[in-house]
Amino acid sequence: MAELAAASRPRRRTAALLLAPRVMFGSVVLAALAACAVAAPWLAPHDPLAQDLLYYFLPPFWSEGADPLHPLGTDSLGRDILSRLIHGARAATIVAVVAASLACLLGTALGLAAGFLGGRVDMAISRLVDIWMAFPPVLLSVVLVAVIGTGLAAVVVAIVIVDWTRFCRVVRAEVMVQRAQDYVAAARTLGLSRFRILAGEILPNLVPLLIVLLTLEMGIAVVVEAILSFVGLSVSTDAPTWGGMIAEGRTNVNQAWWLMALPTACIVVTVIALNMLGDGLRRALDPVLRR
Amino acid sequence: MSPLRYLLTRLALAPPTLLGVAIIAFVVLRVVPGDPIAMMTPPGATEADVARLRALYGLDRDILTQFAIWIGAVPQGDFGTSISLRADVLGLVAHALPATIELCLMAILIAILAGGSLAVLGAWRRGAVEAAIDAAIAVVQAIPDFLWALILVLAAVLLAGTVDLPISMRVDPRLELDNATRFLLAEHLLRGRFDVVADLLAHIVLPAAALALPLTAVIARVLKASLVEAMAQDYVLMARVKGHSRAAIILGHALRNALVPTVTLTGVQFTFLVGGTVLVEKIFSYPGIGWLAIDAVINRDLPLIQGLVLTFAALFILVNLLVDLSYALLNPRLRHG
Numbered sequence: 042m043a044e045l046a047a048a049s050r051p052r053r054r055t056a057a058l059l060l061a062p063r064v065m066f067g068s069v070v071l072a073a074l075a076a077c078a079v080a081a082p083w084l085a086p087h088d089p090l091a092q093d094l095l096y097y098f099l100p101p102f103w104s105e106g107a108d109p110l111h112p113l114g115t116d117s118l119g120r121d122i123l124s125r126l127i128h129g130a131r132a133a134t135i136v137a138v139v140a141a142s143l144a145c146l147l148g149t150a151l152g153l154a155a156g157f158l159g160g161r162v163d164m165a166i167s168r169l170v171d172i173w174m175a176f177p178p179v180l181l182s183v184v185l186v187a188v189i190g191t192g193l194a195a196v197v198v199a200i201v202i203v204d205w206t207r208f209c210r211v212v213r214a215e216v217m218v219q220r221a222q223d224y225v226a227a228a229r230t231l232g233l234s235r236f237r238i239l240a241g242e243i244l245p246n247l248v249p250l251l252i253v254l255l256t257l258e259m260g261i262a263v264v265v266e267a268i269l270s271f272v273g274l275s276v277s278t279d280a281p282t283w284g285g286m287i288a289e290g291r292t293n294v295n296q297a298w299w300l301m302a303l304p305t306a307c308i309v310v311t312v313i314a315l316n317m318l319g320d321g322l323r324r325a326l327d328p329v330l331r332r
Numbered sequence: 333m334s335p336l337r338y339l340l341t342r343l344a345l346a347p348p349t350l351l352g353v354a355i356i357a358f359v360v361l362r363v364v365p366g367d368p369i370a371m372m373t374p375p376g377a378t379e380a381d382v383a384r385l386r387a388l389y390g391l392d393r394d395i396l397t398q399f400a401i402w403i404g405a406v407p408q409g410d411f412g413t414s415i416s417l418r419a420d421v422l423g424l425v426a427h428a429l430p431a432t433i434e435l436c437l438m439a440i441l442i443a444i445l446a447g448g449s450l451a452v453l454g455a456w457r458r459g460a461v462e463a464a465i466d467a468a469i470a471v472v473q474a475i476p477d478f479l480w481a482l483i484l485v486l487a488a489v490l491l492a493g494t495v496d497l498p499i500s501m502r503v504d505p506r507l508e509l510d511n512a513t514r515f516l517l518a519e520h521l522l523r524g525r526f527d528v529v530a531d532l533l534a535h536i537v538l539p540a541a542a543l544a545l546p547l548t549a550v551i552a553r554v555l556k557a558s559l560v561e562a563m564a565q566d567y568v569l570m571a572r573v574k575g576h577s578r579a580a581i582i583l584g585h586a587l588r589n590a591l592v593p594t595v596t597l598t599g600v601q602f603t604f605l606v607g608g609t610v611l612v613e614k615i616f617s618y619p620g621i622g623w624l625a626i627d628a629v630i631n632r633d634l635p636l637i638q639g640l641v642l643t644f645a646a647l648f649i650l651v652n653l654l655v656d657l658s659y660a661l662l663n664p665r666l667r668h669g
Contacts, residue, residue, distance in 0.1 A: 172352040175645040177607035179478075180625055184637065187629050188360060264476050268611060271478075272626055287482060291615070294499075298489045305482045309475060316474035 061325055067256075067318025074311060077127050078134035085124035086110075089281045093119035098297045116286070116300055117293055125281035126307055132282040133311065135193060136266040140200035141258040145251060147201060148208025155209070156216025157239050166213070170206045178203050179268060186269055196269050200262050208254055215250055219243045249326035256319035260312045267308050283308050339656060346649045353645040354403060354638070361634050362395050369415075389415060389635075402638070411642075412635035416628070421639040425621060429643065430514035431502055432609050432620030438517075438536050439543035439605055444598070446544070447551025454552070455559035456582055465552065473549035477608040481542035481615040488538060497538055500617035504531050539616040543608050547601050554597050558590030565589075599655025603648045 077084060099115040100107050101122070107114065113122040155166035185199040219225065220243070228238045270284025271291075283304040290301025369385050386392045390401060402412060411421035454465040475483075488497045503509070503516060507528055513519050517536065520528040562568065563586055571581045610622035617623065621640055628636040 168352075172349055172356065175349055175353050175648050176356075176641065177610055177644045177648075179607055179610045180629075180641065180644065183610070183626065183629050184357075184360060184641075187632065260474075261476075264478060268478055271611075272614070273630070291482075291485065294485060294489050298486055301482065302486050305479065305486065309479055309483070312476070312479065313471065313474050316470075320470070 061321045063317040063321030064325065067314045067316075067321060070310060070314035071318065074130055074314075075134055077130035081128045081131050085121075085127045086112075087121035087124040089120060089124040089128040091120060095119065098293075098300075100297075101299050101303070113303055114297075114299060116289060117297075122286075122300070122303055125286060126283070126303060128281045129283040129286060129304065129307070132193060132270075132280070133263050133266060133308075136196055136200070137259040137262045137315075140197040140204075140262040140265075141255055143197065143201045144204045144258055144262075145208050145255050148205035149212050149247075149251065151205065152209040152212025153216055153239060153244070156213040157220060157235070157243070163213070166209065170209055173206050179265075182265055182269065183272055196266050199269070200265050203265075204258060204261065207258065208251075211250065211254060212247060215247055216243060219246055249322075253319050253323045253326065256315055256322060260315035260319070263308060263311050263315070267304075339653070342653055342656060346653070349649060350642065350645055351403075354406075354642055355399070357638050357641040358399050358402070359395070361637060362398070389413075402635075406642075411639040414628075414633055414636040416631035416633040417636070421635050424624065424636065425639055425643050427514055428619060428621045428624050430516075431618065432606075432613070432622060434515060434517045435536060435540055435543070435609060435613070435618065435620055436602075436606055438540040440547070440598075440602060442540055442544035443547035443551055443605075447548040448555060450548070450552035451555035451559055452582055452587070454556045455563060455586070456578060462556075465556070469549045469553050472545055473553070475546070477543050477546055477605070478611045478615075480545045481539065481612045484538045484542050485615060498535050499538065502532070502535050502619055503528070504535075507531055535618075539612045539618050542612050542615075543605050547598070547605055550601050551594055551598060555590060555594040558593055559586050562586035562590045595658055596655065599651060599658070602651050602655070606644065606647050606651065 093115065096108065096111070096115055097117055097119040099111050099119075101114040102109070102112045111121050111123070113126065115121055116125070151166050155163040182199040182203045185202055186195050189195040189198055225238060225242060228242050233242070266282065267284030267287065270282040271288045273288065286304040287301055287308075290297070290304065294301050369382055369389070369391065383392070390398055393401075405412070409422055411425070413419065414421050414424055417424060450465055450469070454462045485499050488495075488499045491497075498504070509516070509528065511519055517529065517532045520526075520532065559582065563582070565586075568581055568586060571585055576584070609620060610625050612618070613620045613622035614626045621643060624636065625640045625644075627633075628640060
């Protein structure tokens with residue numbers, strides 16, 4: 042009986058984890074976002090780049106004079122807002138997934154090295170992190186994109202170069218905590234190599250922490266992509282991105298406020314969903330908070 | 333380690349960190365593919381003209397020589413000449429920096445007042461009020477200052493007619509100013525020109541609020557947690573037995589003891605706030621160093637970017653030092669250590 046209960050506990054814990062309201066809300070919103078990103082060409086009612094100068098600044102459906110063909114209205118060049126938002130989800134998703142994963146890989150590798158090897162390696166990496174963090178992150182990413190050139194790949198590289206420190210600092214601190222635990226001493230007594238201890242014993246204990254950091258970093262990446270398109274440095278201006286739409290909307294905000302409001306709302310909802318997911322996972326995975 | 337010794341160590345580490353920032357900024361900027369000279373010359377310029385300009389700005393030398401010339405002049409206050417604005421970099425930064433400092437101080441004032449009141453309210457009225465405050469804090473904290481700035485611009489546009497708040501510039505250009513310093517708000521406050529002060533405040537409140545909101549949430553959350561913890565201590569029970577009111581206990585006893593972690597975290601977050609000025613100033617066309625920075629990058633204005641990056645780094649280091657200092661002063665255990 043006791044064995045049965047013990048065996049079903051992890052599964053029940055997984056179920057409880059997925060049913061936590063924060064995790065539910067976050068996952069549903071993100072699934073919708075991913076679906077938009079994948080199916081953008083089929084979901085979007087119009088070509089996001091098709092201009093129709095006869096019908097510019099059409100209001101969204103809740104206002105007078107709205108056109109049912111353009112449920113969320115049109116921009117200053119008569120392009121369909123809904124189609125542009127759906128295609129903008131693509132850029133946001135690609136950047137969120139790729140940039141956050143790569144930043145996580147680089148930061149974790151350096152953090153593991155610093156925390157586990159200690160000594161001079163730790164000194165060098167910690168000093169580098171200090172210098173890195175003395176740069177204003179936004180300015181650094183803007184400078185980097187100016188250096189690397191525009192395009193989604195450049196945005197991804199800039200985010201990785203700026204944000205690896207977030208992972209590095211936390212992983213380093215956590216490895217130093219784990220290294221002092223009894224199980225590491227036990228593994229050492231068993232004669233495991235340093236690499237086996239690091240990769241096989243310590244790293245699995247960092248996974249919950251990394252999942253949470255990764256979720257939060259995805260939110261940051263979506264915002265940074267928007268910032269860079271807002272400044273005019275991300276993708277070329279015709280490819281629809283939320284940040285680019287916000288920048289166009291800001292110049293026309295007094296004539297057509299919804300041009301800026303709709304993409305802003307998309308980013309806000311995405312960021313809140315990622316935060317809730319991260320927070321929910323942290324509560325579910327952190328044994329201290331769970332108790 | 334005594335606090336004084338700790339501070340001196342931190343102070344001694346500042347110049348090497350700044351040098352590191354300078355080296356990285358310099359190297360990164362020298363591999364920029366965009367050519368600042370090509371951007372400033374008209375399309376018909378001859379090869380010889382371009383070469384002469386390149387020599388004038390020293391861009392024809394190798395990177396080590398360029399760095400040596402630049403870093404050698406910095407201690408004398410010479411940060412070079414801006415390529416796009418054709419003016420002294422130090423002068424440009426000195427002209428714009430007071431606007432950014434006033435914006436940051438206003439933001440931190442808003443954050444401390446709003447965050448502090450929310451924390452006290454939450455600790456005082458447990459239950460439904462506290463739950464509402466917690467939910468608000470979670471949402472406010474999740475949204476970064478860039479998005480808050482956009483939301484506040486939208487709010488100002490939608491509320492136009494009821495509440496009229498300007499969404500660009502620092503002061504109405506129609507006002508006649510005869511300021512001696514660039515600290516416009518502080519100067520006009522001291523001189524009693526309250527019409528100008530009112531206009532400056534109307535311009536600063538939205539960008540300052542955008543910067544302040546995430547920090548407000550952090551202060552409210554941390555201070556409330558410390559207050560709740562402090563309220564469970566014996567000295568609070570003692571004060572209650574002596575018949576003090578709940579408000580007097582929170583404000584008179586618990587708050588002082590709950591302040592240390594809040595001050596530390598506020599300091600850490602304050603550096604983020606300073607970095608946030610880059611975008612918030614751009615969104616509100618507020619003429620500070622952040623606003624200068626975006627245009628400097630777009631124009632590949634290497635000397636100006638270098639000067640601004642160093643200014644920001646120096647601000648970050650200064651803020652961190654001040655936080656350490658206030659921490660040492662607030663915590664009696666450290667003060668007598």
